[in-house]
Amino acid sequence: MAGLKTGPSRFVTRRTFLRNSALAAAAIGLTPSGVLGAPGRTGANARLVVANIGVGGMGMTHVFNMLRFQQEGKVQIAAVCDVDDNRLEAAVENVGAGVIPYRDYRYVLERKDIDAVLIATPDHWHAVQTVHACETGKHVYVEKPASVTVREGQAMVTAARANRVAVQVGAQARTAKGAWQTCRAIRNRIVGKVNRVSCWHYANPVDEKPVSDSPPPDGLDWDMWLGPLPWRPHNGRYQPANFRWLLESGGGQIRDRGAHQFSTILWCMNADHQTSFTVEASGRPPTRGLWDCPIDMNVVYRFRNPDWTLEWGQPGNKVGQTEFGNVFWGEHGHLILEWEGGYRPANPEAIHFQLPPGGQEVYRTDEYEDFNMNHKADWFKAIREGHLRPAVDIEIGHRTATLCNLGNLSYLLGRRLAWDGEKQEVIGDPAANRLLARPQRYPYVL
């Protein structure tokens, strides 16, 4: 069995650890791809050296994607990292020889041979790890939502630009076929001018089995799991995976599926530039348990010039057949998009839509049928070509996360917020603006 825990390794010194890591990297002959290309750019046929940070759930999807790219000679997986040794061991076993395991992502960032990292940690870690990776010159693929606060998102954009790296946010629909077919149909007015987009999604779960605090399970570094969050004792309802149901670490479905849907909707509506809006949210809070996400939730965003409304609904007005989706309501009818056009095909009307004379075509990377692979291929392309602007560049990911985060903020504050996208502040509401940033526990800071 690979990645066995052994007694002596518990007492390894930092010096020994670094030496062993360096020797292991040297033994498998890893060379950063930039060595083979022009300064600041990878060579056209260079193999990127990558590391996966966070290898539970979606993180393992990324590992398996990277294994396929590795088989195709496009990447070399140099490291895997997780704060839970049990998950880390499983990842090592899957990747096989040559990969170095780490608990602390900062060891990964110290390695000069690594070009790029894929981050799939709980949301409260995304911004800190992305900013630090950018600062060490790594390209980043980070799971959605990009951030948990507006100020984190701004810092991510700044770090990407200052360090000239490509940061792709994992809202894959913009490289998925179903969403692309819907996008070109909507943009070319299949239903006329769209004035409203409504989303439906099932409710957030309630913590039906609350438990008292307890020591963390063997192998989990609880302090590192919390990272930037305020310290508190471990509770078995935080993890694994349950982080999604706490507003501070997961933000509920509006920040999970919502991040997918809002990204796709902004794309279809050609509205990435519409950064100012009002937001008004209501919800039904849980009455027990650790989780605090609202069970039901309704959020209405109003955009101006052009005028349109975006509605998030849990459960909302379910028009399609699947668990979640959205509807574009236009002058001449409506068009449904189930899921976000990734794991489900587009509506047949969109699939068969013929571009009218003079119509507007929409670009999409189409190297792979699997949209998870395709989204990463798009990221590689941005790195390889040196333009550093993948399909869901961090600026777009930040704007999408801003919709999610301000939806939750409006719910928490119980009032309508008017958002100035230019200044990135709530108009006339100092208390709301205070919550656009969250102080982070040292040293897990931006």
Next chain:
Amino acid sequence: MTLPPTGCLHAPSAILMCSDRHRGASRGSTCAELISATGTGLGATLAPASEPVNDLVRRLRSPDEQINGPACQAAVAYGAPAVRPLLALLAEPDFELSRRAKRALYAMVRYAGRPGANNEARDLEIELLGGLSTGTNASRRHVLWLFSEIGSARAVPSISALLSVAELREDARCALMRIPGRRSTRALRAAFAAAPEDFKYALADSLRQRGEKVDGYPSQKRLPTRQTTVTPSLGKAK
């Protein structure tokens, strides 16, 4: 009882109807309806402040979610007079009761933070100060984060005092980071001068974020420290 918000200058029930629109009263019912249904009977005539608050506490203590849930949602309307009883609940060992108190306090703080409610926010802040000197460390930690949302210069001395308490100092630092103005910056500077060496790095980071110059104590944010027990695979590369 709190002052009515703008546009709701009548009975407490009207206050609740206004305030609960976004607070998530279930399925369109207003907080006034919920209170009526659970027998609070605040009604149009305000009872002495203590009795409604005592009743709120009784309902929060109820193990019946049909009673404690609506009570938690309705707490926003009780304002400053309800703070001390809620702080007492926050420190209770029953974790579900403590959570309800925490959620009620957060709802109150966020409601009082709305534009134009400065007096309400001030009254709430003054009452919350008591929560920094009493209760458990866990409850005081929550109070510090409440102050991060509503605290003003008035709260800075009480928060600063906790910068020397090992278990609470990091939360106190974070709370001060969210309080605007020179007073909180001066408090961070004073704490930096007196802090033990291992805490100076965090305080230095806070001061730099506020545009202050600090000699030494470089950022440790990218310094790796945590090591895994998992070893590399000896098998084949895949």
